[in-house]
Amino acid sequence: MDCLPSGCDKKALKRLLSCYIRHSFCIISCATNLDPMDLKSSRAASVLTDPGPINKSRLCMHSSVLPYSPPRAAFSPGLLLIIPRKKTGILDDFRTSSWLDAMKSSSPPPKIAATKDEYSSTEADVAYNAWMAKYPSALESFEQIANHAKGKRIALFLDYDGTLSPIVDNPDCAFMSDAMRAAVKRVAKYFPTAIISGRSRDKVYEFVGLTELYYAGSHGMDIIGPVRENISDDHPNCIRSMDEQGKEVNLFQPAGEFLPMINEVFGSLVECTKDIRGAKVENNKFCISVHYRNVDEKSWTVVAQRVDDVLKDYPRLRLTHGRKVLEVRPVINWDKGKAVTFLLESLGLGHSDDVLPIYVGDDQTDEDAFKVLREGNRGYGILVSSIPKDSSSADYSLRDPSEVMEFLSSLVTLKKSSAL
Numbered sequence: 018m019d020c021l022p023s024g025c026d027k028k029a030l031k032r033l034l035s036c037y038i039r040h041s042f043c044i045i046s047c048a049t050n051l052d053p054m055d056l057k058s059s060r061a062a063s064v065l066t067d068p069g070p071i072n073k074s075r076l077c078m079h080s081s082v083l084p085y086s087p088p089r090a091a092f093s094p095g096l097l098l099i100i101p102r103k104k105t106g107i108l109d110d111f112r113t114s115s116w117l118d119a120m121k122s123s124s125p126p127p128k129i130a131a132t133k134d135e136y137s138s139t140e141a142d143v144a145y146n147a148w149m150a151k152y153p154s155a156l157e158s159f160e161q162i163a164n165h166a167k168g169k170r171i172a173l174f175l176d177y178d179g180t181l182s183p184i185v186d187n188p189d190c191a192f193m194s195d196a197m198r199a200a201v202k203r204v205a206k207y208f209p210t211a212i213i214s215g216r217s218r219d220k221v222y223e224f225v226g227l228t229e230l231y232y233a234g235s236h237g238m239d240i241i242g243p244v245r246e247n248i249s250d251d252h253p254n255c256i257r258s259m260d261e262q263g264k265e266v267n268l269f270q271p272a273g274e275f276l277p278m279i280n281e282v283f284g285s286l287v288e289c290t291k292d293i294r295g296a297k298v299e300n301n302k303f304c305i306s307v308h309y310r311n312v313d314e315k316s317w318t319v320v321a322q323r324v325d326d327v328l329k330d331y332p333r334l335r336l337t338h339g340r341k342v343l344e345v346r347p348v349i350n351w352d353k354g355k356a357v358t359f360l361l362e363s364l365g366l367g368h369s370d371d372v373l374p375i376y377v378g379d380d381q382t383d384e385d386a387f388k389v390l391r392e393g394n395r396g397y398g399i400l401v402s403s404i405p406k407d408s409s410s411a412d413y414s415l416r417d418p419s420e421v422m423e424f425l426s427s428l429v430t431l432k433k434s435s436a437l
């Protein structure tokens with residue numbers, strides 16, 4: 018313990034280590050310097066084959082009605098991520114500018130992210146069309162999707178920012194349109210629908226405001242799902258709780274142990290970035306976003322360096338990149354893909370041949386969900402992007418939130434026509 022950096026949550030780490038020793042797992046090896054993102058340990062998903070009715074009651078209560086309660090087990094051993102890296106900090110690559118490169122490429126430059134019409138006959142148009150050949154439009158391929166969905170129960174998973182709402186400069190103002198809200202409400206009438214967001218669950222519920230959905234916040238690390246017997250056998254952190262209306266729900270917070278640490282780091286990040294014009298730190302409960310969208314590009318290295326300086330003292334936290342945002346999150350083997358699997362199981366739809374999960378998202382963190390659906394050949398991933406992106410595990414694409422809305426409406430029309 019003495020070798021721990023100052024500021025590290027020693028008590029929590031002690032508890033974690035004893036849990037790790039019990040289960041003969043290695044949490045963090047300080048031997049090499051590999052990218053944490055490439056080193057996720059795998060964990061077989063549990064199987065529930067008893068489909069039950071889908072409870073569409075209000076499952077989205079504010080966390081104030083769910084005071085944080087420590088999970089029954091400190092950690093499921095399968096949730097521990099093996100992250101070999103040097104103890105000198107996450108950002109050893111920083112000097113080679115890899116962080117900065119990732120920061121620069123994390124969002125389309127405004128000139129390229131133009132509307133469809135502005136694209137015509139430009140190089141960008143050609144590149145986009147080539148990309149579309151790999152990731153065809155989910156609207157143009159709708160018939161194909163509909164054919165595949167015949168006789169199956171569709172389950173919908175929707176990311177929030179950039180998928181249901183446009184990307185805007187101020188994260189507090191990323192409102193979805195009323196038309197989009199109505200479209201999501203309609204689709205949720207016919208298909209079980211969940212929002213899976215990097216935001217805190219409270220915040221994303223505040224934006225969406227629909228009681229008929231399921232919500233997973235903090236990149237899937239804070240889920241409220243329907244009560245499902247046996248699910249806690251595989252997920253010891255899953256506890257039975259009550260929603261605002263007194264209805265029983267399952268609350269799953271696999272990173273519950275990290276809450277004090279996240280709050281501490283949030284404070285440090287706010288403090289150390291306060292003199293950087295345009296920088297904004299957002300507390301997403303089990304993860305933290307450091308926004309640099311409004312920071313002068315010349316100061317991006319300063320943002321990266323300051324975040325690195327803080328994280329050096331927290332080897333149990335890792336960093337991922339989003340759209341002009343650095344995301345700080347716990348080192349656990351849990352992501353949006355695992356959240357999809359968890360919700361499918363909770364809904365009684367896990368591993369059934371007659372279920373077709375569809376996940377729509379725009380960001381790097383959504384790739385985990387695309388992968389889960391692709392690997393098991395279970396469903397479809399739809400990537401929302403107006404520009405060609407690096408290779409994706411999605412099957413289809415949509416250009417922007419307005420196309421997402423059109424796609425949701427098409428699903429409703431299909432259902433109403435009884436073609437499913």
Ligand SMILES: O=P(O)(O)OC[C@H]1O[C@H](O[C@H]2O[C@H](CO)[C@@H](O)[C@H](O)[C@H]2O)[C@H](O)[C@@H](O)[C@@H]1O
Nearest residue numbers: 177178184185186188191214215306310340342
């Ligand atoms: O998983 P998501 O629902 O897509 O959330 C991911 C992050 O989205 C938000 O940031 C992004 O959208 C902002 C508003 O349009 C934009 O200003 C920012 O540059 C984008 O990165 C949110 O603020 C983050 O906390 C989420 O992690």
